[in-house]
Amino acid sequence: MIIDLNRAAELLKDNDNILILVHGNPDGDTLGCGFALKAALTEIGKNAAVRCSDKIPPKYSYLGELDEDFDEDFVVAVDVADPKLLGKELETAYAGKIQLCIDHHSSNLKYADYTLLDSNAAAACEIILEIIKTLGVQINSKMANCIYTGLCTDTGCFKYSNVTPRTMRMAADMIEAGAENAKINTVMFDTKTRTYAKLEKLALDSMKLYLDGRCAVITITQDMYSESGSNETEVDAIAALPRQIEGVLVGVTMREKEDGDFKVSMRSHEPVDVSEICASMGGGGHRCAGGCKVAGPADKAAQTVLMNVEKYLDRQ
Amino acid sequence: MIIDLNRAAELLKDNDNILILVHGNPDGDTLGCGFALKAALTEIGKNAAVRCSDKIPPKYSYLGELDEDFDEDFVVAVDVADPKLLGKELETAYAGKIQLCIDHHSSNLKYADYTLLDSNAAAACEIILEIIKTLGVQINSKMANCIYTGLCTDTGCFKYSNVTPRTMRMAADMIEAGAENAKINTVMFDTKTRTYAKLEKLALDSMKLYLDGRCAVITITQDMYSESGSNETEVDAIAALPRQIEGVLVGVTMREKEDGDFKVSMRSHEPVDVSEICASMGGGGHRCAGGCKVAGPADKAAQTVLMNVEKYLDRQ
Numbered sequence: 001m002i003i004d005l006n007r008a009a010e011l012l013k014d015n016d017n018i019l020i021l022v023h024g025n026p027d028g029d030t031l032g033c034g035f036a037l038k039a040a041l042t043e044i045g046k047n048a049a050v051r052c053s054d055k056i057p058p059k060y061s062y063l064g065e066l067d068e069d070f071d072e073d074f075v076v077a078v079d080v081a082d083p084k085l086l087g088k089e090l091e092t093a094y095a096g097k098i099q100l101c102i103d104h105h106s107s108n109l110k111y112a113d114y115t116l117l118d119s120n121a122a123a124a125c126e127i128i129l130e131i132i133k134t135l136g137v138q139i140n141s142k143m144a145n146c147i148y149t150g151l152c153t154d155t156g157c158f159k160y161s162n163v164t165p166r167t168m169r170m171a172a173d174m175i176e177a178g179a180e181n182a183k184i185n186t187v188m189f190d191t192k193t194r195t196y197a198k199l200e201k202l203a204l205d206s207m208k209l210y211l212d213g214r215c216a217v218i219t220i221t222q223d224m225y226s227e228s229g230s231n232e233t234e235v236d237a238i239a240a241l242p243r244q245i246e247g248v249l250v251g252v253t254m255r256e257k258e259d260g261d262f263k264v265s266m267r268s269h270e271p272v273d274v275s276e277i278c279a280s281m282g283g284g285g286h287r288c289a290g291g292c293k294v295a296g297p298a299d300k301a302a303q304t305v306l307m308n309v310e311k312y313l314d315r316q
Numbered sequence: 317m318i319i320d321l322n323r324a325a326e327l328l329k330d331n332d333n334i335l336i337l338v339h340g341n342p343d344g345d346t347l348g349c350g351f352a353l354k355a356a357l358t359e360i361g362k363n364a365a366v367r368c369s370d371k372i373p374p375k376y377s378y379l380g381e382l383d384e385d386f387d388e389d390f391v392v393a394v395d396v397a398d399p400k401l402l403g404k405e406l407e408t409a410y411a412g413k414i415q416l417c418i419d420h421h422s423s424n425l426k427y428a429d430y431t432l433l434d435s436n437a438a439a440a441c442e443i444i445l446e447i448i449k450t451l452g453v454q455i456n457s458k459m460a461n462c463i464y465t466g467l468c469t470d471t472g473c474f475k476y477s478n479v480t481p482r483t484m485r486m487a488a489d490m491i492e493a494g495a496e497n498a499k500i501n502t503v504m505f506d507t508k509t510r511t512y513a514k515l516e517k518l519a520l521d522s523m524k525l526y527l528d529g530r531c532a533v534i535t536i537t538q539d540m541y542s543e544s545g546s547n548e549t550e551v552d553a554i555a556a557l558p559r560q561i562e563g564v565l566v567g568v569t570m571r572e573k574e575d576g577d578f579k580v581s582m583r584s585h586e587p588v589d590v591s592e593i594c595a596s597m598g599g600g601g602h603r604c605a606g607g608c609k610v611a612g613p614a615d616k617a618a619q620t621v622l623m624n625v626e627k628y629l630d631r632q
Contacts (some may be wrong), residue, residue, distance in 0.1 A: 156473075157472075157473050157474060157475050158473060158474045158487075158501075159473050159498075159501040159502075159505055159506070160498060160501075161497075161498035163491070163497060163498070164491070165488035165489070165491050165492045166488075167488075168484045168485065168487045168488035168491065169484065169485060169488045171474075171484045172481035172482075172483075172484035172485045172488070173481070175479070175480070175481050175484065176481045181477075181479060182475075182476060182477035182479070185474075185475040185476075186475075186585070189475055190475070190556070190559070190560050191560060191562055192560045192561055192562060193562045194525075194529075194561060194562060194563070197520075197560075197561050200520075201517075201520050201521065204513075204516075204517050204520070205517065209510075213510075240506070243506070244506050244507060244508045244513075245508055245510060245513050246507055246508060246509045246510060247510070269502070
């Protein structure tokens, strides 16, 4: 059942021992949601906990700590479009038992008893902030840090097209409420581990331009992980790099998996719809960010990808 | 004479044939100020023009076009802390003849007859927006694009510590008034020319860590400009890279000049004050961003810089 903000706030007020689930491989938005909501519920006298199938990456550790055992009476999922995204542990334990889902993905499967969905929100934290205000809770600096983190991480520091005037105004309010915006931005957008920096250099060295400079391809091999000391967990940011080159319409990042096949991330500039190109290889995604899997070895994988990109561009 | 917003607006209302001067090597903020103010003055029936000693870099061309000859009765400088920053042509023509200066640099020399200064403004465009509102002009999408450009370029897309709640709220208002925020952000923060991309790769290849990983040094040589096809005009963004490495307190970028000496850009994390380190080599700057000149060749220049960085860190 789809509900509005007031009904969601009522549900939280009417219940206690509230368990908040965030998605696996947690990011700034799901964690920001979880810990801000827990803090607000605690303020109105509720017992609340946050759980995740995976550990919190060190850079998000200031947001809060996960709870272990908790005797819950009410289960809320935040920023979780599909129970599968909870990760193995929590999916097994809670799929089918989630009463309230608060989310901003238009792809949300409406798997919960009650769903509060706002796909215009750049970050799920925007909705959580509305909920906290509806609960009548004053935003303190801890909540402000959580909400600000969700806002900035889901928008590439307010860079992407999902940003609305509301996003910017909420960020202003959070700064006023004590969010350490500059410090958070430095950690999220201006810090590279030494291993990531090495991997990025190898990745850039591998970049090649094709199709008259309209397509740039980065290839990351298992050897590069060994050479840099980096691994899969640090690699996501690289997907943004090939599209940055002037004239490139389709930026491709191919990551070799342990079995020798490739995970492909594709980014485009308008009007190229990479979800269509990825779909032609059995994948999917959004207009400007998609993905698929392609059989190795590297040169065969690149050929497959380039053939499909060329076919698409020729049709345009 | 230091004046307030209302007095500045009165001066603009009481005069006509208003020439707006922006600083040399123009950036998004000075150009955003210039073209937004011109548009607003035109709205209230004034004759206005924008001039600059240098050409507008192509990525800012959507903001407007410079005027050539103009028969001015009143001269305004925007985002210009010192008449020297006007660049040769306009400094020669207008130093000592500027009636109104609108600026956000605390280092402003108060060289104009009247100075409107707000050093809490992250961008001079914040002050221009206040002026436009005080003039009673409705912000249209052209002005919104100008003001938004100043806000985002002077804050690293709302990333830096100069951002205030006002900055974020003004950006929200500009998006509402029609600023093409996502498009502008892509051009400013997600686009690299091919030559810059090559230079960046060479620069990253040159990066070395010193002083137990607390200092990272990038060296850009004249040879690298030849090899990449890039030049001095594209190099500024590289100064941000060495400080991004985890554990680095002082990030140094040394750029070889044609005469073989080096221009040094230094960036730090708190609590390191690079203006002090740069001052010890005859330069200066702010706490977290400074610069100086050091004699070549490269290895001697690096030694000079590292010695001064080490001396400072040892004192801490």
